[in-house]
Amino acid sequence: MNDPTSNDSGNNFATNDDEGGGDGYAEYNLHETIKRIEVGTGLGIPKAVPVTTSHSLTYRVIASALATAVDDRYEWYAVPAPMDPYDDPDCPHFLPFESAQKARDDYAEAADAQIAATGRDIHFFQPFWALLRNFEPIAIFDSAGVIHAVMGATELMPAYDQIHRNLTITTVQVLGPYLP
Numbered sequence: 001m002n003d004p005t006s007n008d009s010g011n012n013f014a015t016n017d018d019e020g021g022g023d024g025y026a027e028y029n030l031h032e033t034i035k036r037i038e039v040g041t042g043l044g045i046p047k048a049v050p051v052t053t054s055h056s057l058t059y060r061v062i063a064s065a066l067a068t069a070v071d072d073r074y075e076w077y078a079v080p081a082p083m084d085p086y087d088d089p090d091c092p093h094f095l096p097f098e099s100a101q102k103a104r105d106d107y108a109e110a111a112d113a114q115i116a117a118t119g120r121d122i123h124f125f126q127p128f129w130a131l132l133r134n135f136e137p138i139a140i141f142d143s144a145g146v147i148h149a150v151m152g153a154t155e156l157m158p159a160y161d162q163i164h165r166n167l168t169i170t171t172v173q174v175l176g177p178y179l180p
Contacts, residue, residue: 052157052160052165053145054144054145054155054156054157055143055144055145057145057157057160058129058141058142058143058144058145058146058147059143061141061156061175062078062129062131062141064167064168064170064171065131065171065175065179068180069179069180071180072133072180073180074133074134074180075133075134076131076132076133077132078130078132078141079132080126080128080129080130081093081100081126081129081130081140082128083104083107083108091104092137093130093132093137094128094137094140096137096150097137097140097148097149098152099148099153100128100142100148103128103146103148103153104128127142127143128140128141129141129143131175133178138175138178139174139175139178145157147174147175149175154174156170156174159173
């Protein structure tokens with residue numbers, strides 16, 4: 001039996017007879033609609049999808065977590081977590097996460113080794129971001145693709161690959177107990 005609300009390509013349609021437009025059906029597949037808008041406005045369709053790296057996945061999971069918490073009763077923030085183990089070894093963002101403290105110390109040692117080897121100062125990149133709920137740290141994200149939570153460190157890319165590269169499920173897998 002033919003379903004009048006779908007076609008062979010899997011697109012879904014909704015009737016728009018009440019609006020008096022066209023043939024009585026409007027396209028419902030959002031991806032197809034976006035493509036048509038891009039082509040119609042001259043933007044074209046991207047030739048290649050950008051590769052997901054551990055670095056980009058870190059920021060995508062942060063964005064996904066913040067998007068999930070938009071209507072939460074708590075305030076959610078992603079803020080840089082400055083790593084200065086010498087001047088501020090008790091940085092409050094790192095305290096709840098032993099694995100983040102170790103990663104911070106390892107980064108600092110690597111920077112010190114580079115300075116000693118080259119004999120010159122370097123511009124030091126701050127690789128950590130703290131995800132806060134009501135200003136309380138929920139997790140520390142390392143831009144190398146690791147999340148540090150109370151359960152320990154989790155590499156994001158293997159988790160993402162294991163569940164067929166689904167960002168929403170990855171976010172829930174690594175932050176589930178804290179999300180609204």
